[in-house]
Amino acid sequence: MKYRCTVWLTTFIFMMSIAGISHAAAIEADTVEVAYLLDENNGNVAKDISGNDRHGEITGAKRVEGVFGRALEYDGVDDNLIVTGYNGIGGTEPRTTVFWFKTTTVRDHSWVKWGINSPSQKYYIRAHVRGNECNLRVEVNSGNNFGTDNVCDGEWHHCAVVFPDGSDAVKDHDLYVDGKLQEKEGTEFAMDTSVDTQAVNIGARLANHTFMLGTMDEVAIFNVDLSLREIDAIRNNGLKSALGVDPQDKLTTRWAMIKKY
Numbered sequence: 001m002k003y004r005c006t007v008w009l010t011t012f013i014f015m016m017s018i019a020g021i022s023h024a025a026a027i028e029a030d031t032v033e034v035a036y037l038l039d040e041n042n043g044n045v046a047k048d049i050s051g052n053d054r055h056g057e058i059t060g061a062k063r064v065e066g067v068f069g070r071a072l073e074y075d076g077v078d079d080n081l082i083v084t085g086y087n088g089i090g091g092t093e094p095r096t097t098v099f100w101f102k103t104t105t106v107r108d109h110s111w112v113k114w115g116i117n118s119p120s121q122k123y124y125i126r127a128h129v130r131g132n133e134c135n136l137r138v139e140v141n142s143g144n145n146f147g148t149d150n151v152c153d154g155e156w157h158h159c160a161v162v163f164p165d166g167s168d169a170v171k172d173h174d175l176y177v178d179g180k181l182q183e184k185e186g187t188e189f190a191m192d193t194s195v196d197t198q199a200v201n202i203g204a205r206l207a208n209h210t211f212m213l214g215t216m217d218e219v220a221i222f223n224v225d226l227s228l229r230e231i232d233a234i235r236n237n238g239l240k241s242a243l244g245v246d247p248q249d250k251l252t253t254r255w256a257m258i259k260k261y
Contacts, residue, residue: 027222027226027230027233027234027242027243027244029050029051029243029244031222031223031224031226032050032051032052032220032221032222032223032243033050033052033054033086033088033089033220033221033222033223034048034050034052034054034056034083034086034200034220034221035048035049035050035219035220035221035239035243036048036049036056036081036218036219036220037049037068037069037070037218037238037239037240038063038066038069038070038071038072038216038217038218038219039066039068039069039070040063040070041063041070042063043058044057044058044059045057045058046058046072046081048083049239049240049243049245050220052086054083054085054086056081056082056083056084056202057081057082057083057084058072058079058080058081059078059079059080059081059082060074060075060077060078060079060080061073061074061075061079061080061081061203062075064215066100066215066217066218067100067156067158067217067218067238068217068218068238068239068240069217070217071100071215071216071217071218072203072215072216072217073214073215074203074211074212074213074214074215074216075211075213076105076107076210076211076212076213076214077211078211079203079211079212080201080202080203080204080211081201081202081203082199082200082201082202082204083199083200083201083202084199085199086199086200087114087195087196087197087198087199087200088114088115088123088193088195088198088200088221089123089193089195089221089223090193090194090195091191091192091193092163092167092168092191092192092193093193093223094163094164094165094166094167094223094224094225095162095163095221095222095223095224095225096160096161096162096163096221096222096224096225096226096231097112097125097160097161097219097220097221097222098158098159098160098161098218098219098220098222098226098231098234098235098239099111099112099158099159099216099217099218099219099220100156100157100158100159100216100217100218100219101151101156101157101159101214101215101216101217102154102155102156102157102214102215103151103152103154103213103214103215104152104153104154104214105152105213105214106127106129106132106133106134106152107127107129107134107152107210107213108126108127108128108129108134108209108210109126109127109134109152109210109211109212109213109214110124110126110201110203110204110205110206110209110210110211110212111125111126111127111159111202111203111212111216112124112125112200112201112202112219112221113125113126113198113200113201113204113206114193114195114198114199114200114201115140115193115194115195115198116194116196116197116198117141117206117207118141118194119140119141119142119189120140120141120142120143120189120190120191120192120193121140121141121192121193121194122139122140122141122193122194122206123138123140123191123193124138124139124140124206125137125138125159125161126139126206126209127151127152128144128146128147133150133152133153134150134151134152135147135148135149135150135151135182136149136151136159136161136175136177136182137175137186138161138170138173138175139170139186140170140189140190140191140193142187142189143169143170143171143186143187143188143189143190143191144170144186144187144189145170145171145173145175145184145185145186146175146182146185146186147175147177147182147183147184147185148182148183148185149177149178149180149182151177152214156217157177157178158176158177158178158179158234158235159175159176159177160175160176160226160231160235161173161175161176162174162175162176162225162226162231163191163225164225165224165225167191168190168191169188169189169190169191170186170187170188170189170190170191171184171186171187171188174225176228176231178235179228179231179232179235181228200221202216202219203216218234218238218239220234220239230242
């Protein structure tokens with residue numbers, strides 16, 4: 001009986017690992033603009049695993065334990081990660097931004113931004129403050145779209161901001177927190193994101209808002225509108241596994257999930 005159980009478990013692990021590899025391949029490599037695991041132990045460089053070599057320059061943020069491996073802890077004063085030479089996705093082109101975030105502080109945390117601070121041309125993902133909570137928010141100058149789930153409760157939350165193909169206004173975005181589609185609130189306004197001058201920033205304030213105060217892990221930008229299934233693959237397995245960067249890690253991830261459940 002013990003032998004049969006061992007054989008069954010070995011077969012199950014193998015099948016799960018193969019399923020994980022097949023599922024991960026659904027996210028095409030050429031759709032990834034930048035992807036940071038933030039797993040480096042030290043130094044001021046965030047390595048881009050997208051294959052585009054858009055490595056980020058870190059200012060001030062500390063290396064701490066994350067959801068998958070290491071993460072960056074921001075002090076809320078001047079910490080930042082800038083993607084020098086990459087100005088984001090422009091106009092009304094589809095896009096998806098994903099990241100993990102954890103904090104106990106309610107403020108309008110600056111998460112990811114590019115574009116210029118002019119009507120329609122700004123692209124800014126930050127926290128929306130509502131009483132003693134804060135929500136996932138995306139905005140252009142003169143318009144915004146925000147959800148309802150609290151992401152400032154001291155727990156890790158996975159955030160995904162999706163601008164679907166064929167859309168032209170800020171409230172066309174779909175916002176997901178921990179895989180849950182958010183209700184849409186805010187003010188409608190047209191989008192025409194500028195990519196002329198502003199490099200992508202992760203953590204720095206814009207205009208009268210505040211720097212990020214908390215911990216961020218596994219941030220990536222895609223040039224397509226990812227489906228919820230693809231977002232969940234990233235959320236459940238991690239960027240490295242979901243993007244098929246290292247097949248061996250998929251087996252490790254699956255084994256960890258088996259042991260957990």
